[in-house]
Amino acid sequence: MRTQYYYEPPRSGANFLEKLRPLVEPPLAYIVTLVGLVLGVWLTINGNKYGPRILILLIAFPIHELAHAVVADWLGDPTPRNYGRITPNPLAQLNLIGSFLMLIVGLGWAYVPIQPNNLRPNPRTGHMIVAVAGPVSNVILAILCAILWHALTPFVNNEIADAALRILYQFAWINLALFFFNLVPIAPLDGFFVLKGLLPYNMAFQLEKFQKYGMLVFLAVFFLAPFLGIPVLDYLIFAPANTITQLMFFGV
Numbered sequence: 001m002r003t004q005y006y007y008e009p010p011r012s013g014a015n016f017l018e019k020l021r022p023l024v025e026p027p028l029a030y031i032v033t034l035v036g037l038v039l040g041v042w043l044t045i046n047g048n049k050y051g052p053r054i055l056i057l058l059i060a061f062p063i064h065e066l067a068h069a070v071v072a073d074w075l076g077d078p079t080p081r082n083y084g085r086i087t088p089n090p091l092a093q094l095n096l097i098g099s100f101l102m103l104i105v106g107l108g109w110a111y112v113p114i115q116p117n118n119l120r121p122n123p124r125t126g127h128m129i130v131a132v133a134g135p136v137s138n139v140i141l142a143i144l145c146a147i148l149w150h151a152l153t154p155f156v157n158n159e160i161a162d163a164a165l166r167i168l169y170q171f172a173w174i175n176l177a178l179f180f181f182n183l184v185p186i187a188p189l190d191g192f193f194v195l196k197g198l199l200p201y202n203m204a205f206q207l208e209k210f211q212k213y214g215m216l217v218f219l220a221v222f223f224l225a226p227f228l229g230i231p232v233l234d235y236l237i238f239a240p241a242n243t244i245t246q247l248m249f250f251g252v
Contacts, residue, residue, distance in 0.1 A: 128197020187214025
């Protein structure tokens, strides 16, 4: 007998809409976002590590989660729309604890609530399509950065233009790193649900049994292993992101 298909997002506390509602609802949300973007760009230009993290929170994370939300809505699940996630407001997509960790340690998360049983053509395949939409959005952002970089490079003749090129390169690398990170097949990352959608049903059913241990595996791989000196992040994320970014910008 087949069990009920379910998806439980990380238990990470309330999102910003519940904790800081006055700051994250339009029109004030757009002012906060604009100020944050200016601060993120300025810090990035000055080599401060918090600059790229702010840009991740205000651009990469929201677009990634919006892609999940739009595709889920398109496939018949009204949950993201009911939670106010079909919106251009970047702050509506963020999660309190995940955003805090992103700023402090450089590794965080956001998520969009969905109900896979509502998805077409079936819960497993629909969830796979929704899951892959987020990483694909990061690749699209990286490609757009590369296109702008190549378009602007011939006109670089001052420090401001040079700083813009550096930000485009770094932001492309960040999005490619997010792409590889999210496709690691460990729950609750997107890669787990992509793998589950690709496997035959019996194997996917067996894989689903390990979902409840996903957070423990996640912590072991991404926190404990680097602490012990095992370069998991280099092999899985940073090295491939570096290689693809070099190819996109320099062709070598």
